[in-house]
Structure formats: C-alpha cells, structure tokens
Amino acid sequence: MNIRFFNARILTMEEGRDVFRGELWVKDGRIERVFSENDAPDGAGGPSPRWDKEVDCEDNLLMPGFKDAHTHSGMTFLRSMADDLPLQEWLAGKVFPLEARLTGDDIYYLAKLAVLEYLTSGITSIIDMYLDPAATAQACLDMGMRCVLVSGLNSFTSSVQQMESEYKRWNQKDGLIHYCLGFHAPYTCSRELLAEVADLSWRLHAPVYTHLSETEKEVEDIKRQYGLTPGLFLDSLGLFRYGGGGYHCVYLTEEEKELFRKRGLYVITNPASNLKLASGIAPVAEYDRRGIPVAIGTDGPASNNCLDMFREMFLVTALSKLQEMDASSMDAGRVLYFATVQGAHAMGLWDCDLLSAGKRADLVLIDLKQPNMQPIHNIPKNLVYSGSKANVLMTMIDGKILYWKGDFRVGEDVGRLYAKCQGIVGRLLGDGR
Secondary structure, three states: OEEEEEEEEEOOOOOOOOOEEEEEEEEOOEEEEEEEOOOOOOOOOOOOOOOOEEEEOOOOEEEEOEEEEEEOHHHHHHOOOOOOOOHHHHHHHHHHHHHOOOOHHHHHHHHHHHHHHHHHOOEEEEEEOOOOHHHHHHHHHHHOOEEEEEOOOOOOOOOHHHHHHHHHHHOOOOOOEEEEEEEOOHHHOOHHHHHHHHHHHHHHOOOEEEEEOOOHHHHHHHHHHHOOOHHHHHHHOOOOOOOEEEEEOOOOOHHHHHHHHHHOOEEEEOHHHHHHOOOOOOOHHHHHHOOOOEEEOOOOOOOOOOOOHHHHHHHHHHHHHHHHOOOOOOOHHHHHHHHHHHHHHHOOOOOOOOOOOOOEOOEEEEOOOOHHHOOOOOHHHHHHHOOOHHHEEEEEEOOEEEEEOOEEOOOOOHHHHHHHHHHHHHHHHOOOO
16 A cells, blocks of 8 residues: 655654654555655656555654564453562462463453554554464454564473474564564573573574563572573573573673673563562663663563553653663663664564665654643653653554554454453453453
C-alpha cells in the first residue's frame, strides 16, 4: 500500500537532525521518502505518485515507534493478581503455580490482549520471553505486531534442542517474527544446561539474552554457588562470546560493567518493574557514560503492570537523576534514543530504528494538540517528561495502520477478546468469573 503522510512535524531520530515540517511516503511496508516542506522530493515535476491513502497529520508529530526490549506478553492474566509481594515469593507463590496451568491456546489470546496495549503506547516491536513462543508468535502475526522471540529456557521447561529448532524456524523469514537465543536466568538453569546454550551460541554465532543481576539475593546466591558474580559466571562459560545482554542489570559489579562495555552487551532496563518489586535502581546514567548500550523494556504485565513506554522513559531519567543527585545526569533526549533507536539495535532490527528512506515503516503519530504537549518548545524532551499514551494517535507497523485514534485495526473483535481472556482467568482460578 502507498501512503502519503503530509502536513506533519517529523522526528527521524537521525543524529543531528531536529524536528522539521514535511512529508513521509510509505510504499510496500517501507519508507520511500522523507523530506521537509522546503525540499522538493526526487523526481519533482514528474507525474504525481498514486496514493492508496493520504493522511493529513494536522501538524502533529511523526516519529519512530517505541521498542519494548523486554516483556512477557502472555502474563496479562496475572495483571493485578499477584501484587505487593517480594520477587521470589511473587514468583514461587503466585506466578509459577498459575503458569503451570496455562495452555498454548491461553497464551495465544493473552498475548493478543498485550498487543492491543502495545499499540496504544506506540510500541512497534517487542522482545518477548514466555512459555510457548509459537503461541506468542502466532498472536503477533495475526495482529500485525513485530516480535523478536527469545527463549525462556530453564531446567524445568523447554530444551536446547527445542531452542535451536525455534531459532531456525523463525529466522527463516524476512517478516514480523525473529528469534534470539536466551534462557530465563542463571538461578533457574544448571551449569550443564548453560554450557549447552553456550555451545549452541558458538555454533550459530548468535547473541544470548537473559534476566541478570535483578536482585541482591540473586547475585549473592550465584556467588555462593559458583564463586563468581552472575555476569562473570555466564561469560566464563562462553555465553556472551557473540554478544547479547541482560534484562534489569541492577547490580553489576565494576568487572561486569567492563565486560558489558568490552563485549558490547546491552543493558535492558525495566524501571517500573524493579520499583514495584523493590529490586533496586539500575545505574543507567553510569552505563551510558561507560559506553554500555542501553535499551528499555516494560517487563511483563504481572510485575509492572502497565505496558507503557512513556512511563518507563520518565522513570529512566528521573530515577537516574535521583540516584546520582544530579539533575543533569540523564538527558531526556538520550532516553528517547534508548526507547527507539537503541532498542531496535538491541533487537537486531537495524532497519526499524529511524525514519529514513529504505527503513521499515514502523512509526507513530503523536498528538501535539493536547494540553500536556503545549506550548510547543522542545518536542523530544516533552515526550519523555510529559508525554503519555493518550498522545498516541496512530501506530503503524510494516506499513499497516493498526491503531488509529482509539480504534484497533487488527482483525479482532476487541470486546470478544476481553471476554475470552476473562474466561481464561476464571478457569485458572477455578471461580468461573
């Protein structure tokens, strides 16, 4: 489909390029041209393109979509059900017992519910780790969401053989679904299993992702068991030879920070989840100063509970300022870069990072005419400090408008989906609600 967006303010997220007024053209799922109102596009004077759709942006903002670099979409069933508990009690007492009753069909519908929320937040791609990757993948395919699956392998579920099979299956296509190697956490995997993952990473030359150093207890337990902190232990097995990264990374040591810098490992911070579970505050500003690449995730709807990148961005900058007692320590524009460009790079989606010719048409339209965005002064900073989901007018993925001014265009009866998910919760709890 050929779509023309005109009368727009445009933030491409290209280095050194400020917001400008202009047009953006989409053709067959990719951005064909982006130009300012003062610059005629290539081929001016020839026949006008034939548009399937023309969108008057009414002086609102086009920008790259947000990249949720860590989530568990299928956990929507636990939203506000397993709250106000410490992490280990939350996992062992609430999450794991109910997850054991989930079916692949359940996860399919629960992931669809999460996709609706991603779209309202302007999220155009996710890294998702959950129990049944195929169910999540199918939900995302059916809804049009771009998804990078990552294995949640542990000593109780899945296997390295299954992970290798999924890796080869989902990385065959140049489409919406990709796959990364991963495992749940060093404390849920045996040394032998982790060595198998390392061997697979070596054979495939593939990066590996995992939950890492989320709590002080995790760090102390791994040190007691293996004599090394979690990051150094995993690296000693060769797991980070081809890159990857860690989710949370609240308690990295000096040696681990240097390891991340040297190997180009991504820190994927999840501030709302870490606050809610009282896990701690990741030193994001320090990571950035050291040259460690940072991306942002929401974590799942059980530990957050909101799949909202605006809230995450504000927390990243505000918590960094408080942690360092320095109001200049974490610039809002830098945080916006983490949430868009660097998130895409952490996902391996190098053609989804910017609004420029040839890139995938994964973009959002932000309403600048609401009170929280007025008066207009510094739009990128205001997105981080004042923006909200209410400002998202449109979310486009792969050239398709999936969310437009409150309406979902995903081929799904939203009311019926809500009822289906409520029925799943009732069955899991045995109360028939």
